[in-house]
Amino acid sequence: MAAADFLVVISDVMLRWLIMYFPVSFLDITYVCGLVTVLIPATTMNSVWLTVAFTFDRFVAICCQKLKTKHCTEKTATRIIAIVSVLSYLESIPWFFKFQPKYIFNNLPWFCITKPEYYTSNYWTLYGIFHRLLSPTLPCVFILVLNTLTVRHVLVASKARKRLQKDSDREKPNDPEMEKRRKSIILLFAISGSFIILWSPYMACFLYQRIAILHDYPPLSPAAGTIAYLLQLLSTCTNTCIYTVTQRQFREQLKTVVKLPFTLILRFLKQ
Secondary structure, eight states: OHHHHHHHIIIIIIIHHHHHHSOSSGGGBHHHHHHHHHHHHHHHHHHHHHHHHHHHHHHHHHHOHHHHHHHSSHHHHHHHHHHHHHHHHHHTGGGGGGEEEEEEETTEEEEEEEOGGGGTOHHHHHHHHHHHIIIIIHHHHHHHHHHHHHHHHHHHHHHHHHHHHHHTTOOOSSOHHHHHHHHHHHHHHHHHHHHHHHHHHHHHHHHHHHHHHHHTOOOOOHHHHHHHHHHHHHHHHHHHHHHHHHOHHHHHHHHHHHHHHHHHHHHHHHO
């Protein structure tokens, strides 16, 4: 998830703004800017659905004990990550064909301008609706439903566990199992909750724009759209920060990655 979020920062922040503020570079070649246009929604889609996969994984681990032993494994996680990543990039390939070159200089097409049929084609209209359903409408629905079921299960299990402990006169001030569940709930809500909160303004702006077109309402102010877009980008940074703060193993692995170049240099000098 942290790697997917970092790819969003590279494509949707760094490459996009390089194209805007450094004109007439290799990024303005039609094929290159078309590829960047594919990478932006693909990396975002990947980040969004990995958040859904994480939420489902926590739901299975907490609520489905029989399925937990089969599903919550490193092998299954690797498969899910691979499938989600491949499908995310495949789904975004049609955006490459949205553009056409503005100029052709020395047999090389330059700049990306939207094809006229993009605004009139039923295919592009349906594809745009399908893309918005996949990101972020359906993910938000899935996350809300899974979180609701998870919290409901934890509350019911907690009440039953306290009742059993009271009946058996073995009530302890610190229950390790309940402490483990509490930490899982905190991590779950920190990631999925921040996702929903930061994506909500973007979804509201998108819906208002579509309604305004249908009912001839005044357009949305540019400031509101910019703030919603910035919050949506911020959602791709929160997962890494949450993991760094809450997960000891993640912090240890991150330190190992940071120290790796220096370790290699010292090993080379010793040899």
